[in-house]
Amino acid sequence: MATLSTRTHDAPIARKKKSKMNAPAIILLAPAVLLLLSVTLYPFLYLLYTSFFSQNLMNPSAKAWIGFGNYAALFKDADVIRGFTNTLVFAFGAVGIQMILGTLIALILDKDLPGMKAITIMMLIPMSITPIVGALTWKYLLTPPFGWVGYYLQKLGIIDQPIVFLGSGFSAMMSMIALDVWNWTPFVALILLAGLKSRPHDQLEAASIDGARRYQVFIYITLPFLKRFILIAVVLRLIEAFKNFTGVFGLTNGGPGNSTLLASLVVYRKALESFQIGYAAAIAFIFLILLSIITTPLIGRLQKEITND
Amino acid sequence: MGIRLRYIENILAYLIIIPLLLLFLFPFLWLIITSVKEGTDAIAIPPIWDFHPTFNNYISLFRSTEGRSADFSGMLVSSVIVSVVTTILGLITGTMGAYAIARYKFKGKDFISTWTLSTLMVPAAVSLIPIFLLVGSLNLMDTYIALIIPYVAFNLPLIIWMIRGFILDVPVAIEEAAMVDGCSTFQILWKVVIPLILPGMAATSILALIQSWNEFLFALVLTRDMAKTAPIGIAEFITMYGIQWGEMTAASIVITSPIIIFTIFVRKYLVRGLTFGAVKG
Numbered sequence: 315m316a317t318l319s320t321r322t323h324d325a326p327i328a329r330k331k332k333s334k335m336n337a338p339a340i341i342l343l344a345p346a347v348l349l350l351l352s353v354t355l356y357p358f359l360y361l362l363y364t365s366f367f368s369q370n371l372m373n374p375s376a377k378a379w380i381g382f383g384n385y386a387a388l389f390k391d392a393d394v395i396r397g398f399t400n401t402l403v404f405a406f407g408a409v410g411i412q413m414i415l416g417t418l419i420a421l422i423l424d425k426d427l428p429g430m431k432a433i434t435i436m437m438l439i440p441m442s443i444t445p446i447v448g449a450l451t452w453k454y455l456l457t458p459p460f461g462w463v464g465y466y467l468q469k470l471g472i473i474d475q476p477i478v479f480l481g482s483g484f485s486a487m488m489s490m491i492a493l494d495v496w497n498w499t500p501f502v503a504l505i506l507l508a509g510l511k512s513r514p515h516d517q518l519e520a521a522s523i524d525g526a527r528r529y530q531v532f533i534y535i536t537l538p539f540l541k542r543f544i545l546i547a548v549v550l551r552l553i554e555a556f557k558n559f560t561g562v563f564g565l566t567n568g569g570p571g572n573s574t575l576l577a578s579l580v581v582y583r584k585a586l587e588s589f590q591i592g593y594a595a596a597i598a599f600i601f602l603i604l605l606s607i608i609t610t611p612l613i614g615r616l617q618k619e620i621t622n623d
Numbered sequence: 624m625g626i627r628l629r630y631i632e633n634i635l636a637y638l639i640i641i642p643l644l645l646l647f648l649f650p651f652l653w654l655i656i657t658s659v660k661e662g663t664d665a666i667a668i669p670p671i672w673d674f675h676p677t678f679n680n681y682i683s684l685f686r687s688t689e690g691r692s693a694d695f696s697g698m699l700v701s702s703v704i705v706s707v708v709t710t711i712l713g714l715i716t717g718t719m720g721a722y723a724i725a726r727y728k729f730k731g732k733d734f735i736s737t738w739t740l741s742t743l744m745v746p747a748a749v750s751l752i753p754i755f756l757l758v759g760s761l762n763l764m765d766t767y768i769a770l771i772i773p774y775v776a777f778n779l780p781l782i783i784w785m786i787r788g789f790i791l792d793v794p795v796a797i798e799e800a801a802m803v804d805g806c807s808t809f810q811i812l813w814k815v816v817i818p819l820i821l822p823g824m825a826a827t828s829i830l831a832l833i834q835s836w837n838e839f840l841f842a843l844v845l846t847r848d849m850a851k852t853a854p855i856g857i858a859e860f861i862t863m864y865g866i867q868w869g870e871m872t873a874a875s876i877v878i879t880s881p882i883i884i885f886t887i888f889v890r891k892y893l894v895r896g897l898t899f900g901a902v903k904g
Contacts, residue, residue: 338808339727343735346720346779353750353776354742360753374756392806419643422636429637433644435887440647446854447875450861451650454868462653468721469669496647501897508894508902547900557746560839561810564858578748578840585752586844598749609744613750617740619901 358602365596371589384596394597396572397580398604403487404576405555408494412551413544415495416502423503424510434507437500445497449564452493456480483573486566490574493561498554502547504563509543510536546619549612556605577601654879658872665868680873695874698856702878705842705852706835709774710828716775717782718824722812724783725790726798740899743780747840755844767848773841778831781899785830787821788900790816806890826892828883836882853878 363512365384369377388394423434440448451474458464458476480486521531559578562568568575568583581601585594657665659676684695723729724736754773761770793816801815817824842852857878860871886893894902 334727337730339723339729342719342723342727342808345716346739346783347735349716349772350739350742350779353773354745355752356757357745357750357753360756361749364752415643419640422640425636426635427633427636433640435890436644437647438886438890438893439651441885442833442883443879444650444857444875444882446837446839446852446858447652447654447879450857450871451654451875455650455653459668461626462649462670465668465670480625496650500647504894505898505902512903543902546898550898553744556744556750559746559748563839577692578746581746581748582751582840585755591752591756594752598752602745602749605744605746606741610741613741613744614737616899616901617737620740620788620899 319374351619352369358599361595361599361602364592365599367592369590369592371585371591374591377592385600387593388597393572393575394580397575397577397597399579400487400573400575400603401558401577402557404490404494404558404574405552407487408498408555409548409551411491411495412499412502413548415499416506416547417540417544419440419499419503420506420510423507434504437503440497441501443497445560446564448497449561452489452496453480453565456489460489480566483569483570486574490562490565493565494555494558497561498551502551505547506540506543509540510531513539541620545615549616552612553609556609651879654872654875657868658876660869664871665872680869681762683792684870684873684877693881695853695856695877696852698853698865699877701767701846701850702836702853705770705774705850706832708767709771709778709835710831712771713778713782713826713831714824717827718786718817719812721783722790722816723900724794725787739783740780742776745775746836751840751844754841758845764845765850769845770838770850770852774835774838777838778834781834781896782827782831784899785827785896786820786824788895789820789827792819792823793819794872823892826889826896829889830893830896833882833885836878 366379366381367377368380368383419437423430423437443451455461455463456479458478461479463479464473464476468476477485479489517535518531521535526534557578558576558584562574562576562579563582566574568579577597578601581594581598584590584597588594658680660671660674661677661679664671664674702861724732724739732868750773758764759851760767797819798811798815801808801811806814837854838852839854839858842855843858846852846855853874857871857874860874
């Protein structure tokens with residue numbers, strides 16, 4: 315049954331239309347749903363099917379059924395395991411730092427001080443830079459001898475000799491996290507700033523009249539109020555970080571070795587560099603299952619926040 | 624709280640935010656500076672600061688060179704075509720879907736609206752393999768349409784949920800009045816709702832435009848030459864022609880500046896859009 319779904323949905327006009335309102339809703343939704351199915355359900359079924367075959371991209375017609383062979387192999391594949399664990403480290407590391415730094419920036423930008431509006435606008439720049447450009451720029455800046463980061467850190471006396479940031483596993487992962495933090499902390503700050511700006515002023519005034527200290531106001535009023543905005547930012551950023559491809563492709567390409575390999579890059583490589591489609595499909599399928607286990611509750615929460623106002 | 628303490632706090636605020644701002648802007652500043660440096664000046668260490676700005680990198684970027692598979696201006700044209708068509712198609716299908724979700728009650732509505740949002744979790748790398756093979760078997764490799772269809776789909780969660788919020792802001796009484804006047808569903812949507820949500824639709828289309836303009840993985844795999852978009856061109860400055868930092872940074876500035884301008888232009892709607900309407904910025 316379809317009808318105008320608002321407070322007035324039992325108004326006479328809407329009621330009269332009730333009997334034939336399903337049709338327009340279906341027609342309206344059909345194109346969008348079909349398009350979305352083509353990038354979700356179709357790949358899902360295709361991957362599931364293909365994952366039971368040994369199939370080469372160069373000769374797709376010659377495929378052999380190998381049952382769960384691909385799945386058995388992937389759980390023993392060091393690159394795959396590394397890709398999945400790295401994705402978790404990268405996503406939680408990057409989003410964790412973004413939240414702390416983003417909160418600090420939002421609190422400062424919320425102050426009624428000259429210049430803060432201009433700074434807020436300039437903060438939009440990192441998130442407007444095309445991802446591949448951001449990744450390649452950082453790659454240059456971090457690579458000695460030309461990279462400015464090493465040069466100026468050395469000049470400031472913070473390091474003694476040039477560091478090959480992308481040369482060791484740990485610092486390469488830190489660089490990946492730094493890239494994402496640079497790219498998206500301003501976005502987190504903007505979300506939290508919107509939250510701070512919508513704080514009820516009477517509560518803050520009442521608290522300061524009652525003699526509450528600044529940190530008390532922050533802990534007992536601001537933080538509980540910000541909880542919703544923090545949650546939204548965490549959900550959105552985590553989902554995007556789990557899916558990261560362009561950043562890792564541009565900055566480290568998974569290296570050195572497999573130390574910054576992320577799940578998306580593993581799928582890409584197995585399919586388009588080793589041409590093992592069946593195997594890549596199995597990895598992609600497991601990736602999708604793991605992602606939906608982690609992100610389904612997050613997306614449910616996000617939807618609740620979207621529809622709850 | 625004492626005036627002096629507040630004064631110190633304000634000073635501290637500037638002492639933290641200004642270095643942070645410089646840190647956030649520094650890669651972009653490097654891009655601009657390098658793009659107007661001549662040849663070897665670009666990569667000199669220590670960095671050269673007293674140089675004569677030149678636009679030679681920009682000029683050579685747009686000079687088509689014999690033998691290049693697709694010159695940068697060609698890639699820009701591809702980028703514009705793909706992102707504009709994607710945005711138009713996304714806006715049409717997304718607005719229709721959003722209207723159904725915002726205004727109708729029907730069986731399975733909750734499921735469908737949750738599902739449109741949850742498609743957000745599907746990584747491009749995962750849907751890539753099946754779509755790559757499908758595109759190949761349909762002989763659509765290196766065509767605009769091969770990029771446009773997936774891009775529209777990737778933009779739909781954003782478009783549907785953003786537009787849905789704008790539609791909900793429209794008082795339903797106006798639509799009911801139009802219904803009394805005998806308007807059909809599509810007439811109401813076209814003649815009543817859309818004119819009222821035009822600013823919101825403009826903001827939505829800019830965000831969709833940016834997403835398609837920036838997309839990398841699908842363009843990397845599904846295009847070769849004719850349909851190659853500008854971000855792929857950027858990556859190729861490094862892999863194919865050796866490293867031409869001057870031209871690479873100039874190209875980066877060319878593809879990044881419209882996005883920065885657009886972002887600043889829609890900043891009022893930016894947070895609302897990128898949080899799918901969860902935060903009314």
